[in-house]
Amino acid sequence: MISLKMRSLSLLLLLALLVVLLPACAGAPPAAEQPAAEKPATEEAAPPAATEEPTAKEAVTEEPTAPTEEAAAPTEGSGGELIIALEADIVSVDPAFAYDFTTNQVVNQITEGLLKFTNGEKLEPNLAESWETPDPLTYIYKIRQGVTFQDGSPMTIDDIIFNMERIRKPETASYVGWMYTNVDKIEKMDDWTLKVTLKQPDALWQYVPATTAGHVISKAYYEAHQDNFGKPEGGVLGTGPFKFVSWATGSEVVLERYDNYWNKANGGPYLDKVIVKILPEPTTRVAGLQTGELGMVLYAIPPDQLPVVQKMTSIEVSATDSYLNDWVAFNTQRPPFDNVKVRQALNYAVDKAQVTKTLMGDAGVLARAVPVGPRIWNFEKEKWQAAYDKLPAYEKDLDKAKQLLEESGVADQLNGKVITTDESPVRLGQALALQAAAAELGVKLEIQKVTGQELTTLSFSGARDYDIAEAQWGSDFPDPAGNLLPLFHSRNTGDGGSNFANYRNPELDKLLDEQNSLTDNAKRTDLMIQAEQILATESVGIVYDHPRQFMALNKAYTGYSVTPLWYWDAFAKDIKKVE
Amino acid sequence: MGCVPRGDFALFRSFQATHTRGTSAERHSYVSLFTFYVLMLRYTAKRLLALIPILIFTSFVTFELVRLTPGDPALIMVGGRRTSPEVLQNIRQKYALDRDPISQYFFWVGNALRGNLGESFRLKQNVSNLILARLPLTLKLITLSVIISTLLAIPLGILSALYKNSWIDYTSSLVGLVGVSSPVFFTGVVAVLVFGYWLSWLPAFGAGKGFWDELYHLILPSSVLALSMLALTARMTRSAMLEVLGSDYIEAARAKGLPTSTIVIKHALRNALIPVVTVASLQMGFLLVGSVLVEFTFGLGGLGSLITDGIQNRDYPIVQGTVLFLVVMFALLNLATDLLYAAIDPRIRYS
Numbered sequence: 001m002i003s004l005k006m007r008s009l010s011l012l013l014l015l016a017l018l019v020v021l022l023p024a025c026a027g028a029p030p031a032a033e034q035p036a037a038e039k040p041a042t043e044e045a046a047p048p049a050a051t052e053e054p055t056a057k058e059a060v061t062e063e064p065t066a067p068t069e070e071a072a073a074p075t076e077g078s079g080g081e082l083i084i085a086l087e088a089d090i091v092s093v094d095p096a097f098a099y100d101f102t103t104n105q106v107v108n109q110i111t112e113g114l115l116k117f118t119n120g121e122k123l124e125p126n127l128a129e130s131w132e133t134p135d136p137l138t139y140i141y142k143i144r145q146g147v148t149f150q151d152g153s154p155m156t157i158d159d160i161i162f163n164m165e166r167i168r169k170p171e172t173a174s175y176v177g178w179m180y181t182n183v184d185k186i187e188k189m190d191d192w193t194l195k196v197t198l199k200q201p202d203a204l205w206q207y208v209p210a211t212t213a214g215h216v217i218s219k220a221y222y223e224a225h226q227d228n229f230g231k232p233e234g235g236v237l238g239t240g241p242f243k244f245v246s247w248a249t250g251s252e253v254v255l256e257r258y259d260n261y262w263n264k265a266n267g268g269p270y271l272d273k274v275i276v277k278i279l280p281e282p283t284t285r286v287a288g289l290q291t292g293e294l295g296m297v298l299y300a301i302p303p304d305q306l307p308v309v310q311k312m313t314s315i316e317v318s319a320t321d322s323y324l325n326d327w328v329a330f331n332t333q334r335p336p337f338d339n340v341k342v343r344q345a346l347n348y349a350v351d352k353a354q355v356t357k358t359l360m361g362d363a364g365v366l367a368r369a370v371p372v373g374p375r376i377w378n379f380e381k382e383k384w385q386a387a388y389d390k391l392p393a394y395e396k397d398l399d400k401a402k403q404l405l406e407e408s409g410v411a412d413q414l415n416g417k418v419i420t421t422d423e424s425p426v427r428l429g430q431a432l433a434l435q436a437a438a439a440e441l442g443v444k445l446e447i448q449k450v451t452g453q454e455l456t457t458l459s460f461s462g463a464r465d466y467d468i469a470e471a472q473w474g475s476d477f478p479d480p481a482g483n484l485l486p487l488f489h490s491r492n493t494g495d496g497g498s499n500f501a502n503y504r505n506p507e508l509d510k511l512l513d514e515q516n517s518l519t520d521n522a523k524r525t526d527l528m529i530q531a532e533q534i535l536a537t538e539s540v541g542i543v544y545d546h547p548r549q550f551m552a553l554n555k556a557y558t559g560y561s562v563t564p565l566w567y568w569d570a571f572a573k574d575i576k577k578v579e
Numbered sequence: 580m581g582c583v584p585r586g587d588f589a590l591f592r593s594f595q596a597t598h599t600r601g602t603s604a605e606r607h608s609y610v611s612l613f614t615f616y617v618l619m620l621r622y623t624a625k626r627l628l629a630l631i632p633i634l635i636f637t638s639f640v641t642f643e644l645v646r647l648t649p650g651d652p653a654l655i656m657v658g659g660r661r662t663s664p665e666v667l668q669n670i671r672q673k674y675a676l677d678r679d680p681i682s683q684y685f686f687w688v689g690n691a692l693r694g695n696l697g698e699s700f701r702l703k704q705n706v707s708n709l710i711l712a713r714l715p716l717t718l719k720l721i722t723l724s725v726i727i728s729t730l731l732a733i734p735l736g737i738l739s740a741l742y743k744n745s746w747i748d749y750t751s752s753l754v755g756l757v758g759v760s761s762p763v764f765f766t767g768v769v770a771v772l773v774f775g776y777w778l779s780w781l782p783a784f785g786a787g788k789g790f791w792d793e794l795y796h797l798i799l800p801s802s803v804l805a806l807s808m809l810a811l812t813a814r815m816t817r818s819a820m821l822e823v824l825g826s827d828y829i830e831a832a833r834a835k836g837l838p839t840s841t842i843v844i845k846h847a848l849r850n851a852l853i854p855v856v857t858v859a860s861l862q863m864g865f866l867l868v869g870s871v872l873v874e875f876t877f878g879l880g881g882l883g884s885l886i887t888d889g890i891q892n893r894d895y896p897i898v899q900g901t902v903l904f905l906v907v908m909f910a911l912l913n914l915a916t917d918l919l920y921a922a923i924d925p926r927i928r929y930s
Contacts, residue, residue: 085878089702089888091701091702091703092703094703170665170669171669171673173657173669173670173673175662177662177663177666178662178663178666181663228705230703231703231704231705233708248712248880249704249709249713249880250713250874250879250880250885251786251879251880252880277785278878278880279878280875280878281767281768281771281878283768283772283876284768284771284784284876284877284878287772287775287783288775288784290776291776291783293775293782451891453650453655453892453893454650456655457649457650457651457655457893460657460662462664492661495654495664495667496654496662496663497661
């Protein structure tokens with residue numbers, strides 16, 4: 001007979017053995033284990049929970065670890081860690097898949113493009129020293145010499161061409177591959193000169209090298225890590241101010257300063273480390289800012305808690321007007337919304353000013369009929385302003401709306417569904433406002449709430465299976481065409497296209513194509529103004545506002561405030577701890 | 580459960596131990612131990628074999644169900660971004676999305692048998708790597724939760740049983756009720772606000788590095804989870820204890836003059852623990868995914884958020900891979916529990 005004691009003891013030992021072996025069997029330790037000995041609670045290195053005393057005097061400045069080799073000497077004022085919060089996990093560290101508000105925040109610090117945007121407006125040299133356009137189809141870039149990848153290997157033109165071709169290929173299924181649609185050839189003129197030839201003139205191509213589509217990665221590194229390039233195990237090798245250290249999916253990404261970064265012009269990079277935490281719960285992000293556990297939150301500040309964050313004494317909130325648009329698109333190919341008077345009537349019925357004030361407060365700038373707001377007029381401002389003022393504002397006018405509805409001839413058959421998502425109170429609120437306004441007109445609109453993913457699928461699918469869709473769109477480029485073309489050109493109505501209004505107007509297409517083939521911004525503006533006048537009259541959608549973009553940064557840091565194209569900015573380079 | 584003879588047996592054993600000595604008895608014990616293990620292994624093998632049809636069934640059902648939900652994964656993969664029909668076609672070919680559901684299933688099974696659970700549509704990573712990378716955190720979280728819950732619930736249950744219908748009993752019922760009724764995402768946020776924001780005693784998010792740091796980070800989320808499980812365990816302990824305490828052999832022990840603490844801990848508790856072990860293991864199984872709300876609130880990258888994000892994003896490979904994995908985990912957990920019974924209760928013999 002076995003005693004109870006013996007049996008249980010032996011089983012317990014077995015169990016203990018299993019528990020010990022299990023972590024070993026679980027394979028390679030998650031990459032988060034790797035970074036060198038960190039003192040526990042890395043949050044300590046971030047600014048102290050300065051709820052009383054906000055500023056510089058209290059902030060702990062780490063001593064710069066000045067090594068003696070001149071090439072690798074970090075700049076004056078170096079040191080410290082910054083902890084940033086994202087609202088979702090990044091998709092990849094491969095720039096080919098960096099095309100959203102979350103992934104870009106990480107990738108932009110590791111890899112960089114031939115050009116860059118300053119202040120979200122101006123195109124400036126980066127890895128390319130200069131560029132010129134001898135004719136509208138040819139772009140010649142002079143590549144900067146002496147730039148090295150984060151492992152010390154030199155950057156060459158072969159790396160650049162390799163990555164551009166890689167992103168172009170349909171097999172890669174890169175999210176930014178579409179930016180190369182008009183590119184015919186990418187050639188090497190000599191060791192330091194790159195020539196890009198377009199199939200037809202394209203006014204927007206000039207901006208592409210400043211986006212992730214133009215980022216440079218190491219060809220050798222890619223070939224050595226083909227299976228897991230961009231994934232946590234493989235990482236990425238770029239020329240940017242911070243190098244990739246580790247990525248624990250769903251938890252955090254760790255970046256370290258690259259001391260041999262080529263661009264020391266404005267000083268920087270200063271920070272030793274950037275730790276990116278993934279925190280889906282908005283309250284946690286706000287709490288983190290308050291306690292000082294988080295140093296920075298860009299874009300992911302919950303709109304309803306914005307006032308709370310703005311009141312925090314240890315936090316500086318910077319804001320900018322943006323190129324984004326909050327609007328509701330009518331499916332212009334589907335009755336009764338194919339009737340222009342119906343669309344105009346509904347537009348006149350909604351009090352957009354009131355809705356914007358209630359939903360956004362001053363987090364949104366009221367829009368006027370078209371998704372091309374004042375902030376995006378980066379050239380020919382007076383022309384744009386003059387034209388803008390003449391556009392119909394569609395201010396709430398119930399009588400006019402009723403009259404238009406009668407004139408439309410289809411007043412009695414009016415009903416439809418508005419698809420929106422309740423994942424964002426703003427998007428839901430705008431749909432509800434439309435429903436309420438329509439009710440005043442006697443039009444019955446139903447709201448269909450779907451998940452953000454479903455809304456995306458429906459909005460981008462060629463079937464355009466919806467009556468009215470809540471939409472958000474922001475230009476990728478500091479150019480009004482970046483809003484007009486993707487949203488309203490008929491070729492973007494197919495699968496994967498962003499023409500949410502399903503708008504097909506050959507006259508508009510012609511205007512948009514023509515302006516895109518020109519390089520003279522004045523002429524382009526004239527054509528675009530004509531296009532937006534058509535769109536305003538046609539009332540293809542109800543444009544509510546242009547949401548402002550916000551960034552919360554602990555006052556112990558300084559160096560960067562949010563720009564309209566923050567999603568292409570290598571912001572971490574300029575951030576440093578206040579001395 | 581909780582009938583008479585077992586208690587007798589334990590008492591008898593303790594009597595025997597104090598009055599029997601001898602090497603032959605010990606030698607017998609070792610041989611019997613061997614037999615015991617052989618029996619257990621046979622039983623385990625049978626259970627594992629039974630797992631195979633279960634896996635086939637669940638994987639097939641999951642696979643087809645997930646494909647019936649609305650939403651095109653190719654479009655979601657490039658979601659919110661522009662793309663061209665060629666790229667979409669490429670994506671569909673790459674992930675075998677253009678074939679009919681049945682052949683897609685066999686394509687997936689073929690890979691799965693070779694250990695390749697496929698690549699996540701959205702995260703572009705190997706599903707098995709994703710699961711294995713996130714598993715340790717989830718395991719730590721649920722183990723700590725069950726430990727905290729059990730450490731709190733068992734004493735509460737015992738006290739409630741001993742002082743039945745007193746204020747202790749009612750208070751512990753109340754605590755349990757509040758815990759089980761409050762939604763986890765609510766208590767989680769409250770916990771973050773109280774302990775992270777106002778008191779700043781504990782970190783509001785993250786998992787930390789190194790044993791003590793991780794413990795420091797996981798205490799709050801585990802406590803939140805434990806609170807929701809407290810009621811069940813405490814209640815079960817209470818009723819199991821009440822039943823055991825009412826039995827004859829306990830009366831006999833009392834008659835013998837044994838102190839209450841000895842009776843409770845040495846004799847009654849061991850027997851009352853069997854239903855509690857059942858419940859705890861079921862809760863752990865549930866928590867594998869149920870911890871998602873806590874993961875969301877505290878910014879922890881565990882299995883729960885992996886699978887729920889996967890479902891929301893129509894990330895078929897993740898959903899299929901994790902369901903398969905969870906079925907196996909759950910089955911193994913149940914198997915472990917049953918084996919544990921065999922150790923605790925000598926009457927439980929498996930053929």
